[in-house]
Amino acid sequence: MLDDSDSYVTEDGRTIGGVVMEMQNITLRFGGVVAISDISFDIREGEIRAIIGPNGAGKSSMLNVISGFYVPQEGRVMYRGQPRPQMRPYEVARQGIARTFQNIALFEGMSVLDNVMTGRLNHMKASVFQQALWRGKAEAEETENREAVEKIIDFLEIQHIRKTPVSRLPYGLKKRVELARALAAEPSLLLLDEPMAGMNVEEKEDMSRFILDVNDEFGTTIALIEHDMGVVMDLSDRVVVMDYGRKIGDGTPDEVRNNQDVIDAYLGVSHD
Amino acid sequence: MPEQLAFAMEVTLNGLMSGVLYALVALGFVLIYKASGIFNYAQGVMALFAAMTLVGIMNGQVPFSHLINALLGTEIHHFGWHVPGFLAIILTVAVMVLLAWLVQVCVMRHLVGQEPIILFMATIGLAYFLEGVSDLMWGSEIKTLDVGLPQGINIAVEEATYKLFDYGFFIDNLDIVATVIAALLVSGLVLFSQYTKQGRAMRAVADDHQAALSVGISLNFIWVLVWSVAGFVALVAGIMWGTKSGVQFSLSLIALKALPVLMLGGFTSIPGAIVGGLIIGVGEKLFEFLVGPMVGGATENWFAYVLALLFLVFRPQGLFGEKIIERV
Ligand SMILES: Nc1ncnc2c1ncn2[C@@H]1O[C@H](COP(=O)(O)OP(=O)(O)O)[C@@H](O)[C@H]1O
Numbered sequence: 001m002l003d004d005s006d007s008y009v010t011e012d013g014r015t016i017g018g019v020v021m022e023m024q025n026i027t028l029r030f031g032g033v034v035a036i037s038d039i040s041f042d043i044r045e046g047e048i049r050a051i052i053g054p055n056g057a058g059k060s061s062m063l064n065v066i067s068g069f070y071v072p073q074e075g076r077v078m079y080r081g082q083p084r085p086q087m088r089p090y091e092v093a094r095q096g097i098a099r100t101f102q103n104i105a106l107f108e109g110m111s112v113l114d115n116v117m118t119g120r121l122n123h124m125k126a127s128v129f130q131q132a133l134w135r136g137k138a139e140a141e142e143t144e145n146r147e148a149v150e151k152i153i154d155f156l157e158i159q160h161i162r163k164t165p166v167s168r169l170p171y172g173l174k175k176r177v178e179l180a181r182a183l184a185a186e187p188s189l190l191l192l193d194e195p196m197a198g199m200n201v202e203e204k205e206d207m208s209r210f211i212l213d214v215n216d217e218f219g220t221t222i223a224l225i226e227h228d229m230g231v232v233m234d235l236s237d238r239v240v241v242m243d244y245g246r247k248i249g250d251g252t253p254d255e256v257r258n259n260q261d262v263i264d265a266y267l268g269v270s271h272d
Numbered sequence: 273m274p275e276q277l278a279f280a281m282e283v284t285l286n287g288l289m290s291g292v293l294y295a296l297v298a299l300g301f302v303l304i305y306k307a308s309g310i311f312n313y314a315q316g317v318m319a320l321f322a323a324m325t326l327v328g329i330m331n332g333q334v335p336f337s338h339l340i341n342a343l344l345g346t347e348i349h350h351f352g353w354h355v356p357g358f359l360a361i362i363l364t365v366a367v368m369v370l371l372a373w374l375v376q377v378c379v380m381r382h383l384v385g386q387e388p389i390i391l392f393m394a395t396i397g398l399a400y401f402l403e404g405v406s407d408l409m410w411g412s413e414i415k416t417l418d419v420g421l422p423q424g425i426n427i428a429v430e431e432a433t434y435k436l437f438d439y440g441f442f443i444d445n446l447d448i449v450a451t452v453i454a455a456l457l458v459s460g461l462v463l464f465s466q467y468t469k470q471g472r473a474m475r476a477v478a479d480d481h482q483a484a485l486s487v488g489i490s491l492n493f494i495w496v497l498v499w500s501v502a503g504f505v506a507l508v509a510g511i512m513w514g515t516k517s518g519v520q521f522s523l524s525l526i527a528l529k530a531l532p533v534l535m536l537g538g539f540t541s542i543p544g545a546i547v548g549g550l551i552i553g554v555g556e557k558l559f560e561f562l563v564g565p566m567v568g569g570a571t572e573n574w575f576a577y578v579l580a581l582l583f584l585v586f587r588p589q590g591l592f593g594e595k596i597i598e599r600v
């Protein structure tokens with residue numbers, strides 16, 4: 001159940017709906033290290049939500065909590081108005097939450113096309129027997145899945161490397177293939193961990209454009225982590241700022257930019 | 273000397289057919305190793321267990337009858353029926369799937385993320401445990417297995433080769449059937465892994481666990497699936513070997529022959545397991561035929577290992593593996 005009462009329209013004409021996901025008082029510890037300390041924030045339908053902060057701030061950990069890879073010691077996750085029970089990463093993925101990784105996790109032994117195709121696995125419903133006999137449902141499904149995959153490959157402009165084994169691709173293209181695989185799942189929420197890290201300026205511009213287009217054309221809600229303040233300010237509707245596992249800012253890019261704590265964190269001012 | 277050549281050809285053919293069996297056992301290893309990084313020492317015992325279960329079901333034996341009789345003071349051994357081969361095979365497959373599930377739920381699930389050596393030790397434990405269970409369930413005496421596969425010399429081959437070479441080859445019908453079945457099995461596996469959802473998920477898990485999770489694949493499910501498929505492959509190998517030489521403990525030792533095959537073919541390559549199996553099968557028969565008489569015979573016991581050692585020294589990545597370049 002989504003509460004749409006406070007939905008609004010952005011300057012560029014996109015509609016931002018109610019809260020889809022809400023993190024409530026999340027705390028995550030690794031032994032003595034507190035990676036996330038009592039953080040709450042929400043993600044609204046249709047928005048691009050950024051999480052920024054210096055290295056080691058706990059950004060990836062937060063994404064891992066959302067996608068079920070890490071289990072927080074305290075706090076709870078509300079999804080579409082319901083408290084989410086503890087879930088395994090594959091169960092979260094099946095709920096329509098797709099993600100990419102900071103250190104790229106692709107199927108290195110497969111072609112680009114096969115990699116993107118794995119993103120469709122949850123849209124395959126035919127039984128093994130139907131698939132084996134290539135009957136009815138299986139055939140229709142395969143056609144449908146191939147079309148969906150080709151559409152995404154066109155969209156992200158990677159037609160020329162469709163058949164290339166992923167292991168031979170340069171870093172920037174790998175990041176793009178990983179995005180393609182996540183998109184193939186037709187997620188309702190897309191989590192991107194530093195999608196532009198390690199890219200040159202041109203590649204960063206391409207990636208920014210793709211992210212905006214995905215959000216605009218498919219209406220996909222996106223939560224992304226970025227190191228670089230500048231990029232984030234252009235892309236996102238709202239920003240969470242983390243530092244040493246704590247939340248030090250939350251708001252529109254402009255609000256965050258003028259927040260004294262955030263300025264201090266980014267300029268490396270001592271905290272006490 | 274055409275006669276010698278004809279002999280050599282016959283030996284080669286026979287070698288190919290025993291190579292098929294080695295390839296099958298090696299295939300079972302490769303499947304599990306690729307998906308989970310576990311070197312499954314119990315693969316050979318699984319073949320033994322599968323064959324014993326098949327015979328037991330066909331003969332209508334009561335499982336654990338010794339145990340039951342000892343505990344309850346009864347004297348039951350048989351249900352008094354016979355199950356036809358085909359049905360018994362289906363039931364045995366079900367037992368192997370159950371075994372796969374038990375292995376995953378009771379053992380492997382609790383060892384996720386452990387060092388490979390720990391996982392390996394767990395499978396050694398599993399091998400001895402399963403061996404004991406097999407004996408307890410079905411008794412340890414040698415059993416004959418007959419699911420209706422043809423046996424004996426193939427007359428057509430003998431006559432055809434007699435016309436060509438003046439010498440009729442002795443090729444066993446069972447070997448021919450075994451080769452055909454193995455080829456069908458491998459093609460089936462390839463189709464399964466390329467074109468079905470579960471097969472694609474299996475390849476994904478073999479490639480990268482994290483990525484597989486992120487696209488919604490349950491690792492536990494895939495591991496049960498892979499152990500089930502390996503169990504099925506073990507059953508096929510068990511049927512072939514068991515039909516030929518009887519179902520007995522030595523069947524579990526075919527796993528030892530798979531080891532040099534894996535060194536040759538690489539631990540992660542399915543084509544490698546097949547080609548490696550055939551090379552070792554042919555190699556050891558030809559070597560025995562050509563060199564055996566000069567060194568007093570019995571070369572089949574060690575030839576495969578020497579060949580594998582040579583491979584380890586000169587091509588450690590195996591036949592189809594990519595060249596290993598150490599980054600420094
Ligand atoms: N799996 C893990 N095991 C132990 N410590 C971890 C793990 N993941 C993250 N951490 C620790 O949590 C803190 C936050 O890390 P991370 O979330 O990766 O930060 P960021 O993505 O903002 O750079 C760091 O101190 C890191 O060492």
Ligand SMILES: [Mg+2]
Nearest residue numbers: 059060061102
């Ligand atoms: Mg990070």
